[in-house]
Amino acid sequence: MSDRTDKIREVARKWLADGTVEAVVGWEQGTYREKCSPVLVRKPEDADRLLFNDRCTNNLMTYLKRDPVRGMEKVGVVAKGCDIKSLIGLLQESQVEREKVMVLAVTCEGVKKDDGTVPIKCQACDVNTPTFYDEIVGEKVASNPDPEARFKDLEKLDAMTPAERNSFWREELDKCIRCYACRQACPLCICSRCIAEKNQPQWVETSPHPRGNFSWNLVRAYHLAGRCVECEACETACPVNIPLMLLNRAMARTVKGAFDYEAGKDPEVQPPLRTFNLDDDNSFIL
Amino acid sequence: MPHMTLDRTDLPSLAEALAGQGRRLVLPVREGQELFYREGADPAQLDLSSIPKNSIKEFLFPKCEKILEYEYSGNDVIIEDVAPDAKPTVIFCARPCDAASLPVVEPLWNWDYKDKFFNERREQTLVVTYACRTAPDEACFCVSVGLSPSSDQGSDVMLYGVDESTVAVRLVSPKGQEQEEVFAKFKKGEASDEALEGFAKEGDESLAHRKPLDKVKGWLEEHFEDPLWEDKAFRCIGCGTCTFLCPTCHCFDIQDESVFDAGCRLKNWDGCQFSLFTLHTSGHNPRDTQPKRYRQRIYHKYAIYPEKFGKTLCTGCGRCVAYCPVNLSLYDVVATAQERAEKGE
Numbered sequence: 001m002s003d004r005t006d007k008i009r010e011v012a013r014k015w016l017a018d019g020t021v022e023a024v025v026g027w028e029q030g031t032y033r034e035k036c037s038p039v040l041v042r043k044p045e046d047a048d049r050l051l052f053n054d055r056c057t058n059n060l061m062t063y064l065k066r067d068p069v070r071g072m073e074k075v076g077v078v079a080k081g082c083d084i085k086s087l088i089g090l091l092q093e094s095q096v097e098r099e100k101v102m103v104l105a106v107t108c109e110g111v112k113k114d115d116g117t118v119p120i121k122c123q124a125c126d127v128n129t130p131t132f133y134d135e136i137v138g139e140k141v142a143s144n145p146d147p148e149a150r151f152k153d154l155e156k157l158d159a160m161t162p163a164e165r166n167s168f169w170r171e172e173l174d175k176c177i178r179c180y181a182c183r184q185a186c187p188l189c190i191c192s193r194c195i196a197e198k199n200q201p202q203w204v205e206t207s208p209h210p211r212g213n214f215s216w217n218l219v220r221a222y223h224l225a226g227r228c229v230e231c232e233a234c235e236t237a238c239p240v241n242i243p244l245m246l247l248n249r250a251m252a253r254t255v256k257g258a259f260d261y262e263a264g265k266d267p268e269v270q271p272p273l274r275t276f277n278l279d280d281d282n283s284f285i286l
Numbered sequence: 287m288p289h290m291t292l293d294r295t296d297l298p299s300l301a302e303a304l305a306g307q308g309r310r311l312v313l314p315v316r317e318g319q320e321l322f323y324r325e326g327a328d329p330a331q332l333d334l335s336s337i338p339k340n341s342i343k344e345f346l347f348p349k350c351e352k353i354l355e356y357e358y359s360g361n362d363v364i365i366e367d368v369a370p371d372a373k374p375t376v377i378f379c380a381r382p383c384d385a386a387s388l389p390v391v392e393p394l395w396n397w398d399y400k401d402k403f404f405n406e407r408r409e410q411t412l413v414v415t416y417a418c419r420t421a422p423d424e425a426c427f428c429v430s431v432g433l434s435p436s437s438d439q440g441s442d443v444m445l446y447g448v449d450e451s452t453v454a455v456r457l458v459s460p461k462g463q464e465q466e467e468v469f470a471k472f473k474k475g476e477a478s479d480e481a482l483e484g485f486a487k488e489g490d491e492s493l494a495h496r497k498p499l500d501k502v503k504g505w506l507e508e509h510f511e512d513p514l515w516e517d518k519a520f521r522c523i524g525c526g527t528c529t530f531l532c533p534t535c536h537c538f539d540i541q542d543e544s545v546f547d548a549g550c551r552l553k554n555w556d557g558c559q560f561s562l563f564t565l566h567t568s569g570h571n572p573r574d575t576q577p578k579r580y581r582q583r584i585y586h587k588y589a590i591y592p593e594k595f596g597k598t599l600c601t602g603c604g605r606c607v608a609y610c611p612v613n614l615s616l617y618d619v620v621a622t623a624q625e626r627a628e629k630g631e
Contacts, residue, residue, distance in 0.1 A: 030613035032425055037613035038521040058612055062523060067575060068516075115319040177349050177555060179526030185611050197562050207541055207552050208349045237611035239339065239527045241318065 004106055005051045007137035008078055011104055013047040015076050021102050024076035025060045025069060026050040035114070038063065050078065052138075054112045059233045061086040061187035064096050076102040080111075081127025085229035085264025086187035088132065092267055093227075093274070095190050105130040107138030113236065120245065121232050124150035132267070150230065151253050157246060169214075175240040176213040178206060182234035182244055183220065188227050195219060217247065225251040226273040229264035258284070288476040289454045296472045297445075297453065298329035301378040303468050304412065305329075309374040312345050314338045323377070334379060334447070336422045341533035341603065342377050342384040346407045347391075349530075349555045353403065353540075357548040368550075372406035379416040383428050383603035385440035387533035388413065393595045394536055403553070412461060415441035417485055420492035425604025427496045427617045433601055435489030436482075443469070446482050454482060499588070499598075501627035502620050506589040509623070510581070518619050519580035521612040526557035528606035528616065529583070534599045537563075558583050580614075588620060 012024040023042045028049045030037035036056045039049055040063075061083050063069045079087065084105060090096040107129045110122030128141035157165060180196070183189040196204045196216055204219055205212035228248045235244040255261055258281070259272035272280075292300065305311035314321045315331040321338040325345070355366045377384075388408065395404040418435035421428075428434060438444050442462035446454040454477040457463045529535040539556035543549050556563060559579050565571045573579045591599035600616075607615040 031615050031618050032607055032613055035613040040520045066523075068520070177526070177530045179530045179557065180560070181523075181525035181527045181611055184523040184525040205541070205543060206539065207543065207554050209552075212350075237523075237525065237527070239531055239609050241320070 004138045005053070008050050008052055008104060008106065009047045011135050011137065012041060012050055012076060012078075013044045015102060015104075016041065016047060017044040021074045021076040022072045023069070024050070024078065024104070025063050026078035026104075027052065027056040027058065027060070030055075033114070040069070052078070052106050054110065056080070057111045057113070057236060059083045059086060059185070059187050059231045061090065062185060062233065064090060064101065064187070065190055072100070074100050074102065076104055078104045078106060079130070079133075080106060080108040081125065081130040082121055082229070082231045083187075084130050084132050085127065086231055088264045088267045089188050089227055089229055089271075090190070092269070092271060093190065098267075103133040103135075105133035105136040107136070107141045109141055119232050119236075120150050120153060121230055124148070151249060153246060154250055154253060157250065170210060172242050173213040173217050174210055175242055176208055176217060177240055178208045178213070178216065179239060181237040181239060185233040185237035186224075187231065187233065188224060188229065189220070195223075217242070217244075221247040221251055224248060226255040226259070226261060226271045227263055228252060288478055289456050289482070290469060290473040291448070291452050291454045291475045291477045292469070292472045293474050294447065294451050294453050296474075297379070298332055300469070300472050301329040301332065301376070303471065304376045304378065304414065304465065307374070307468075309376045309412070311376055311378060312342070313378040323380075329378075332379060334416055337381050337383075337418075337426070337603065337605075339531065339605070339609065341387065341531060341605065342380050342413075343387065343533050343535075345375060345377060346388070346411060347404055347536060347538075347555075351403060351553045352550050353553050354551045355549070356542075356544075356551070359547075370403040370406045372403075372410050374410045374412075375407070376412045376414060378414050379445065380413050380441070381422070381603070382415055382417060382435060382437040382439070382441070383426075383433065383601040384533050385413045385415045386428075386433050386437055386601045387603075388440035390440075390534050390597050390599060390601065391536050393597070394591075397595075412443070412465065413441050414443040414445060414462075416445045416447070418489060419447065419485055420488050423604055423608060425607035425615075425617070426493060426602065427604055427607075428602035429490055429493040430496045430499045430617070430621075431598045431600050431602045434486060435492065436485035446477075446485055448477055448481055452477075456482070496602075496617075497621050497624050499620050499624050502588045502623045503592055505623045505627035506585055509626075510585075514619070514622065514626075515577040515581045518614065518622075519577035521614050522559065522576045522580050523612055524559050524561065524576050524579065525611065526555075526559060527609055527611060529557035529559060530555055531605040531609055533601060533603055533605075534587070558586070584616070584619060584623075587616075588623075 015021045023040050025040055027036040028039040034055045038058050038060055041047055060077055069075050110118050124144050124147045126143045126147040128143045204215045232245055261272045312323050312325050313332050314323050315327040316333045321333050321336055322340050323338045323342055352368050357364045395401040421435055438458050442459045444456040444458055448454050455469050537556045539554045541552045564573045587599040607617050
């Protein structure tokens with residue numbers, strides 16, 4: 001780990017010193033427990049603030065669509081394989097220009113959540129050693145041979161009757177306080193004005209009552225279908241512990257079954273729900 | 287004056303006895319790795335191992351509340367007031383920083399308008415607080431805002447876990463004293479004032495590393511424009527986690543929801559970190575960037591509210607430190623302001 005930290009600092013220092021990038025977005029040591037925190041490094045001498053360890057949980061791609069990073073000519077971003085999947089999503093949707101981003105990839109054995117457990121995305125990771133980058137640091141790390149193990153959690157939803165599933169989600173979504181941490185942490189929630197913020201007409205009720213919470217969370221899940229790269233940023237940020245990844249993974253599994261497509265893999269391929277082909281499978285209609 | 291003591295194992299029965307008088311019962315229970323104050327939870331599940339993730343705010347100022355109903359009738363609108371949905375409530379084993387938030391926000395709800403929704407709930411709520419012997423979490427900084435881990439502000443009754451098996455009771459307010467008989471049923475012994483003295487000392491010692499923040503207000507008044515805001519708030523993703531978990535944040539949004547000719551007006555939690563919060567109808571937004579919004583939150587808590595109401599709008603509960611998705615610690619920001627004030631910067 002410390003080896004990777006040294007190399008990240010070295011590359012960032014070089015990029016900042018020779019003007020390759022205006023700034024580097026990375027992680028620094030946080031101040032609460034072992035948490036790490038996103039940081040924007042603008043000067044070569046500040047590159048030593050950067051680090052990498054198993055608490056670097058934040059997906060920094062969310063900063064690419066925000067000020068001040070959005071306005072920069074060229075920016076460096078330190079990224080794990082799962083974070084790079086979201087960059088691929090942003091590239092596919094023309095939200096980020098490839099030549100404006102320098103990707104400093106880091107190999108990763110998996111991160112830890114605040115409670116010390118290993119996220120499902122890490123247990124079933126297929127990008128421990130990233131393949132899409134400008135520079136990479138760290139020794140090669142082998143991936144899980146069975147990335148579909150991440151769908152195992154869905155079995156408990158599959159086993160429910162529709163009525164049971166409805167009451168399961170009603171109970172979970174009742175907890176929602178509409179803080180929008182899910183949306184704000186999500187690198188692929190790209191709308192400059194979210195539908196939940198549009199009130200002429202009011203498409204989604206902003207009230208955190210059961211109907212409003214269903215509307216909001218289902219609209220978001222649908223909007224991410226075939227786009228969500230399962231980085232878990234939303235679920236990690238949620239302050240009321242809604243299992244949002246059950247929704248997102250259920251959508252991902254459906255998209256995979258229907259279109260044999262997985263988000264965040266190939267920047268040259270368009271997500272299925274953004275494209276129309278005459279030979280698309282229409283069997284679900286007939 | 288001696289204080290009665292109870293067996294710790296009697297706490298669930300005590301909670302039930304207090305609730306048994308027709309009150310709804312709110313207490314901290316474990317869900318997964320974290321604690322939450324929950325209404326209607328099983329008292330046997332009472333968990334005092336740490337500070338809950340939510341504050342007690344939602345039981346006095348709910349996240350969504352109906353404040354009137356309306357109906358169109360020809361060219362008229364018939365408006366009907368609705369009574370607050372206030373029930374007699376006991377918040378059992380609140381933490382001192384949560385109880386202390388009540389006297390902090392009371393002047394706000396009674397400033398130019400008396401908010402019957404908050405006031406009726408406050409009136410009907412009995413706050414039984416479980417003193418922290420030492421700070422229960424690394425994020426705690428109550429001592430920095432003039433409180434302590436065993437502060438009794440806003441509490442009707444204080445419970446002190448004097449040892450592993452014994453809890454001492456101190457009836458603080460007249461509302462708490464009215465409950466003496468209920469507590470007396472569980473009385474097992476007595477404890478002297480001296481037995482409780484260790485709490486203040488040990489509590490303060492456990493937070494000796496936290497700074498007083500007494501110079502922050504003065505510093506803020508001189509540093510509205512400062513690189514600190516851009517530097518610290520870069521990482522803020524603009525969610526409402528800090529404001530919604532905060533026991534003292536009280537901003538709300540008004541929404542009218544109707545079906546055809548009839549509907550209701552709702553008061554929902556709102557947060558100053560949202561870009562829509564200050565967006566004007568004209569399209570102008572005076573707080574158009576995240577650092578400006580973040581600065582506003584600090585100013586409201588440490589300069590504007592103290593100026594207006596004489597109280598800091600923060601009880602140092604540390605939730606905004608512990609649960610910020612990007613670890614942007616409010617304490618670090620205000621401690622930096624304090625340090626710079628001390629250095630005369």
